[in-house]
Amino acid sequence: MEQPNSQSNQTEGQESNAAGITPSPVAAALQRENPEWVREVIEALGETTIIVPREHIANICALLKTAPDFQFNFLADLCGFDRGPEEEPRFEVNYHLFSTLKHHRVRLKVLLNEDDAHVLSVSGIWRTANWHERETFDLFGVVFDDHPDLRRILLPDDWQGHALRKDFPLRGYEPYSLE
Amino acid sequence: MSTAVNIPPQFEIVDQPLDTQMTISMGPQHPSTHGVLRLELVLDGEMVVKATPDIGYLHTGMEKLFEYRKYQQGIVITDRMDYLNPLGNNLAYVMAVEKLLQIEIPERAQTIRVLFCELQRIASHLVWLGTHALDIGAMTVFFYCFREREKILNLIEAASGGRLTPSYFRIGGLMMDIPAGFERRVKQFLDDFPHAVQEFHKLITGNRIFQKRTQGVGYISAEDAIDWGLSGPSLRGSGVDLDIRRANPYCSYETYDFDVPTEPDCDVWARYMVRMREMDESHKIVQQALARLRPGPVKADAPKVVLPDREAMKTHMDALIHHFLIVAEGFDVPAGEVYMPIEASKGELGVYIKSTGGPKPARVHFRGPSFVNLSALPDLARGAMVADIVAIIGSLDIVLGEIDR
Incomplete structure (x- = not known):
């Protein structure tokens, strides 16, 4: 995953984050605030991923x-996103931020290990995150700590497994029964 | 939060519900929930203390299915999400793949895409208007709306062969060019449509019952609307001037002359007026797109992605090979990830595609505007009357096919 991105960085002639110089003002501001906050910046296809x-x-x-x-x-x-059961860290959670005033966008990404797939909820910051996080919990099994109402949303409450994981078969394990 | 109706303290949820409160289930088979949506309502008399949407009845695992299909096979799945706005879904998906592939679309194809998307927006708003009025009790409007929608579906059918599931936009352009005489038929529709909109206004805009049922109902302030992630007409009904066609233009929308209607009232009536005015704006855009149509190719010059012409296949060996490879094996999409937002008829439709190389995507996620708009319902419904719930759901313009995916 990292290989093609670093290549595209070179073809676009943009500074990679290796030298600590980030072309994205968002990443630069985050780094100024706390150097630990930015792990990697990927500029590709006109989009910034931090x-x-x-x-x-x-x-x-x-x-x-x-x-x-x-x-x-x-x-x-x-x-x-599930990278697959053999990958570590296995899960990615993407946050697509947008400003209704400045009309710019940025993608934040968090990487999670399978045995500790916990991340803090952002539903206290934007209430719209509530259902998005419930959906991600439902389909991937990522737990959002401090979420006010973390229940399954699309699948039934007694569903076994998390359907969008790569090791979940397309047609499920057995026909679902209401019994 | 700051709802217009302040709930008196006696309407808080209590421990002995049978004393004053009652929990009822609205749906899933309820005609006013526009599909299979269940609402769990806690009522005090006729006042809604708490509304909890229960979704997932139409979940078919579409996002999972994308991962098992080639990129070009995903287009037909998008038709079935927001089935009132299939061309908008097609557009968001194919543009996301085109962005990953970094291919340019010919101008004629872009203009035809804009033309169809705006026709589709009108068609989607017509279904909303017909069902919204029907929910509130004005039955006649429904027939007028579906009469006009039929004309648009006929146009879509003439170009793509499908009425509800057109799959007309393909990766790299269009399925095929518009048929002969198509411009004349669109022009005929454009000439008739302003009269139809006037009819709708005559039918309900001035109707005092309709006004009483919608004004001051379902209040959501601009701040709350942004916080809840509302988008499209539901957000513009709260006075926020935000349209993805203007904010992050695609398909050369920045070169079209149109207004973004907003209303300051933040209620069902405001959202109604925004959509009514949007139909006029879409009419304007279709007119401009029609005037811009110039002869030219409708498919990008990318032989490894776009299917070749039938004639070329009969005479050129390489065209035949490309055709075979695209159909049998698909085409490789370079690794990367994109988020492609468009202004669909209901709001911001975003498509997130993650590719790790190969002919199938690793992840496709749809940010459906209906899904996010519905999540604000508990806030909108608090303190409303049961009968108003129906008006509020109608004003959010949800499609359960897109919510449940």
Whole structure:
């Protein structure tokens, strides 16, 4: 995953984060605030992805929401991704931030290990995260700590497993029964 | 939060529900829930103390299915999400894949895409208007709306062969060019449509019952609307001037001349007026797109991605090979990830695609506007009357096919 991205960085002639210089003003501001907050910056296809440590995600989101330079007041989307059972870290959670005032976007990404797939909820920062996080919990089994109402949302409450994980078969394990 | 109706303290949820409160289940088979949506309502008399949406009845695992299909096979799945706005879904999906592939679309294809998306937006708003009015009790409007929608579906059918599931936009352009005489038929529709909108206004806009049922109902402030992630007409009904066609333009929308209607009232009536005015704006855009149509190719020059012409296949060996490879094996999409937002008829439709190389995506996620708009319902419904719930759901314009995916 990292190989093609670093290549595309070179073809676009942009500075990679290796030297600690980030072309994205969002990443630069985060790094100024706390150097630990930015793990990696990927600039590709006109989109900025910032990989951040999971323990800081709520602080980072709260800062980006209120910082006058950015005003990411709109959480456009939150979704998970499973890299596969043999990968470690296995899960990615993507936060697509948008500003209704400045009309710019950024993607934050958190990487989670399978045996400790916990991340702080951001539903206290944007209430719209509530259902997105429930969906990610339902389909991937990622637990959002401090979420007010973390229940399954699309699948039935007694469903076994998490359907969008790569090791979950397309047609399920057995026909679902209401019994 | 700051709802217009302040709930008196006696309407808090109590421990002995049978004393004053009652929990009832609205749906899943309820005609006003626009599909299979269940609401768990805690009522005090006729006042809603708490509304909890229960979704998932239409869940079919579409996002899972994408991972098992080639990129071009995913287009037909998108048709079935928001089935009132299939061309918008097609557009968001194919543009996301095109962004990963970094291919340019010819101008004629872009113009036709805009033309169809705006026709589809009108069609989607017509279904909303018909069912919304029907929910509130005005039955006649439904027939007028579906009469006009039929004309748009005929146009879509003429170009793509499908009425509800067109799959007309393909990765790299269009399925095929519009048929001969199509411009004349669109022009005929455009000439008739303003009269139809006037009819709708005559039918309900001035109707005092309709006004009483919608004004001041389902209040949500601009701040709350942004916090809840509302988008599209539901957000513009709270006075927020945000349209993805303007904020992050795609398909050359920045070159079209149109207004973004907003209403300051934050209620069901405001959202109604925004959508009514949006139909006029879409009408304007279709007119401009029609005037811009110039002869040219409708498929990108990318032989490894776009299916070749039938004639070329009969005479050129390489065209035949490309055709075979695309159909049999698909095409490789370079590794990467994109989030492609568009302004669909109901709001921001975002498609997230993650590719790890190969002919199938590793992850496709749809940020459906209906899903997010519905999540704000508990806030909108608090303190409302039971009968108003129906009006509020109608004003959010949800489609359960997209919510449950």
